[in-house]
Amino acid sequence: MIQQIYAVTAMNLRSIPSRLGTSAVIVIGIAGVVGVMVALLAMGAGFQATLASTGEDDRAIVMRSGSLDELSSVVIREHAAILAEAPGVASNSAGEPLAIGELFMLTNVAKHDAVEPNNVVVRGTTPQVLNLRHEARLVEGRMFQPGVREVVVGIGAQRQFSGLQIGDLVEVREGAWPIVGVFETGGDVHESEIWVDREALVTASRRSAWNSVTVQLEDAASFTTFKDAITSDPRLKLQVQREPDYYASRSEAMGQMITGLGYTVAVIMGIGALFGALNTMYAAVATRTVEIATLRALGFGSVPVVISVLLEALVLALLGALIGGALAYLFFNGYSVSTLNFQTFSQVAFAFRVSGALLVQGMIVACLIGLVGGLFPAVRAARMPVADALRAS
Amino acid sequence: MNKERFGEIDVAETLVRLEGVAKSYRRGNQDIAVLDALNLNIERGDFLALMGPSGSGKSTLLNLVGGLDKPTRGSITVGDARLDQMSGGQLARWRAHHVGFVFQFYNLLGVLSAEKNVEVPLLLTKLSKAQRRKHVATALDVVGLADRARHKPSELSGGQAQRVAIARALVGDPDLLVCDEPTGDLDRSTADEILNLLQVLNRDHGKTIVMVTHDPKAAEAARQTLHLDKGKLVEAQGVAA
Ligand SMILES: Nc1ncnc2c1ncn2[C@@H]1O[C@H](COP(=O)(O)OP(=O)(O)OP(=O)(O)O)[C@@H](O)[C@H]1O
Ligand SMILES: [Mg+2]
Numbered sequence: 001m002i003q004q005i006y007a008v009t010a011m012n013l014r015s016i017p018s019r020l021g022t023s024a025v026i027v028i029g030i031a032g033v034v035g036v037m038v039a040l041l042a043m044g045a046g047f048q049a050t051l052a053s054t055g056e057d058d059r060a061i062v063m064r065s066g067s068l069d070e071l072s073s074v075v076i077r078e079h080a081a082i083l084a085e086a087p088g089v090a091s092n093s094a095g096e097p098l099a100i101g102e103l104f105m106l107t108n109v110a111k112h113d114a115v116e117p118n119n120v121v122v123r124g125t126t127p128q129v130l131n132l133r134h135e136a137r138l139v140e141g142r143m144f145q146p147g148v149r150e151v152v153v154g155i156g157a158q159r160q161f162s163g164l165q166i167g168d169l170v171e172v173r174e175g176a177w178p179i180v181g182v183f184e185t186g187g188d189v190h191e192s193e194i195w196v197d198r199e200a201l202v203t204a205s206r207r208s209a210w211n212s213v214t215v216q217l218e219d220a221a222s223f224t225t226f227k228d229a230i231t232s233d234p235r236l237k238l239q240v241q242r243e244p245d246y247y248a249s250r251s252e253a254m255g256q257m258i259t260g261l262g263y264t265v266a267v268i269m270g271i272g273a274l275f276g277a278l279n280t281m282y283a284a285v286a287t288r289t290v291e292i293a294t295l296r297a298l299g300f301g302s303v304p305v306v307i308s309v310l311l312e313a314l315v316l317a318l319l320g321a322l323i324g325g326a327l328a329y330l331f332f333n334g335y336s337v338s339t340l341n342f343q344t345f346s347q348v349a350f351a352f353r354v355s356g357a358l359l360v361q362g363m364i365v366a367c368l369i370g371l372v373g374g375l376f377p378a379v380r381a382a383r384m385p386v387a388d389a390l391r392a393s
Numbered sequence: 394m395n396k397e398r399f400g401e402i403d404v405a406e407t408l409v410r411l412e413g414v415a416k417s418y419r420r421g422n423q424d425i426a427v428l429d430a431l432n433l434n435i436e437r438g439d440f441l442a443l444m445g446p447s448g449s450g451k452s453t454l455l456n457l458v459g460g461l462d463k464p465t466r467g468s469i470t471v472g473d474a475r476l477d478q479m480s481g482g483q484l485a486r487w488r489a490h491h492v493g494f495v496f497q498f499y500n501l502l503g504v505l506s507a508e509k510n511v512e513v514p515l516l517l518t519k520l521s522k523a524q525r526r527k528h529v530a531t532a533l534d535v536v537g538l539a540d541r542a543r544h545k546p547s548e549l550s551g552g553q554a555q556r557v558a559i560a561r562a563l564v565g566d567p568d569l570l571v572c573d574e575p576t577g578d579l580d581r582s583t584a585d586e587i588l589n590l591l592q593v594l595n596r597d598h599g600k601t602i603v604m605v606t607h608d609p610k611a612a613e614a615a616r617q618t619l620h621l622d623k624g625k626l627v628e629a630q631g632v633a634a
Contacts, residue, residue: 003517004517011502011504011505014504014505015504018504290500291502294500295502295513297461298488298489298513298514298561299487299490299517300485301482301486302485386461386462387452387456390456390461390500391452
């Protein structure tokens with residue numbers, strides 16, 4: 001049986017060069033499906049990776065109870081002071097708790113080659129932030145000075161928007177503030193933000209309360225101690241989340257939307273490619289009606305015929321998947337874009353991630369298209385009465 | 394089975410026996426009878442030519458004898474196999490071991506060389522690669538094409554291609570060769586060569602041959618000729634015995 005399958009398949013494959021045109025329909029169609037699907041899924045994966053990589057297990061973010069995000073949360077200064085003293089919070093060398101109440105606002109900055117401005121997160125914090133978020137470091141210029149209307153911009157924001165170079169002015173509140181530095185945070189979501197001094201922002205925005213407080217815990221295990229202390233304190237109506245949990249929750253819906261879009265487009269294109277594959281394989285089977293009938297006359301069974309047609313479709317589909325996957329990888333892996341995260345109404349810069357798992361998914365989709373596209377023609381080929389098919393010559 | 398021949402001359406043994414065979418095709422809701430209540434015995438070692446007008450059912454009859462198709466009614470026995478009672482898969486296995494086919498247009502596989510074409514039926518056997526190669530060489534030798542083994546069908550003349558096809562029909566050493574207009578696509582002298590070859594296979598190699606032909610000269614090469622008209626055998630002429 002294996003020998004039969006091998007013989008028939010080898011023969012089919014060897015005749016592909018004489019049927020290049022029709023065979024190319026499968027290859028190109030499936031390359032398109034896999035390429036577009038992998039690219040879109042890589043976009044979703046990149047987006048989610050950016051938010052999921054944000055934060056550390058041994059840090060917690062505290063917001064008002066019931067708030068979905070920082071924008072809608074308020075933590076008054078008295079409460080911020082209480083929670084900074086809670087058990088489990090780490091201290092710096094001077095013995096002060098590592099906890100920073102931060103303001104979270106949006107401002108408008110124009111994207112490169114776009115007229116309409118986009119929301120960018122303005123985070124009011126303190127120069128201490130570099131100790132709290134130790135993944136953050138200045139790559140250019142200097143930190144803003146306490147109480148001064150100065151801005152440091154995330155490197156992701158700088159890449160995606162125009163007018164965010166050192167020395168440029170950026171509209172924050174009550175006029176434009178000068179940019180004095182550029183920071184990076186290892187590719188996480190903070191890189192899409194601009195940071196200013198919180199007291200300067202309090203004055204300019206006429207606000208007094210923070211939006212959130214981020215604390216450094218003594219270690220990851222202290223989270224429960226800290227959380228229990230905050231939630232059991234009758235003065236506080238606050239919620240505590242581990243940083244990574246919070247940022248992951250901020251990307252879920254958006255990431256799912258992009259991924260859903262990827263699959264939707266893949267399904268639509270996949271249906272097109274499927275018909276292309278069916279067409280090609282029907283044609284392939286039709287041009288070989290006599291050959292197949294001759295093999296059957298010589299005693300070959302119908303199973304080897306079916307399997308060989310399927311294998312041919314599979315080989316062509318995999319070839320298409322390789323081409324599509326390779327193109328997606330070449331053109332999109334690491335490709336940086338920014339998009340509006342509708343969950344936070346702010347722009348997030350991120351890079352497409354064409355992972356091995358996505359390429360495998362592309363292969364699987366290609367195989368499915370190849371199998372289904374080959375199955376019906378294969379069955380038709382096998383069912384054809386031998387005597388009738390021989391008359392076709 | 395064949396041994397008796399050595400002792401007693403002409404103890405006829407029937408290889409193919411058709412009894413009350415009918416074949417009809419359904420077209421729409423109408424049955425078209427092609428063969429009707431046909432009886433036929435073909436002896437082992439015979440070389441039978443089947444003639445008759447186009448559409449008289451010659452190919453249909455040949456396909457039944459070769460196990461490519463099943464009768465609507467009646468019984469077909471070849472050797473000790475009841476073809477009419479076999480399933481499609483059983484018929485395929487039977488064909489692989491008991492019958493060789495020769496077609497008008499050779500039906501070689503275009504992507505394979507002559508020797509690979511001849512080897513194809515052996516892929517259905519348990520023979521080793523070396524054994525297959527030996528059988529292929531022998532078959533090509535019998536048809537006189539040992540020197541064209543590596544050629545593709547497109548590089549062969551019609552007569553050569555038909556020889557390759559005959560080698561393919563022979564390679565599994567079947568008792569029965571079934572040929573549908575084997576010379577229909579060839580010029581006179583090439584056709585004569587092929588007919589000579591078939592005669593050699595019949596006479597020297599003991600192959601029983603059933604051949605459909607339109608060509609009276611081709612029929613002369615056979616031991617006997619049967620005429621088919623509108624699905625009935627109308628006349629039998631013994632030519633030689
Ligand atoms: N699959 C089929 N369905 C319907 N009718 C068929 C089918 N196969 C053959 N026939 C009909 O059966 C009749 C006999 O066909 P057959 O091929 O046996 O004739 P033939 O004697 O070999 O003719 P030719 O000399 O032209 O080859 C024809 O009328 C043909 O149209
Ligand atoms: Mg015919």
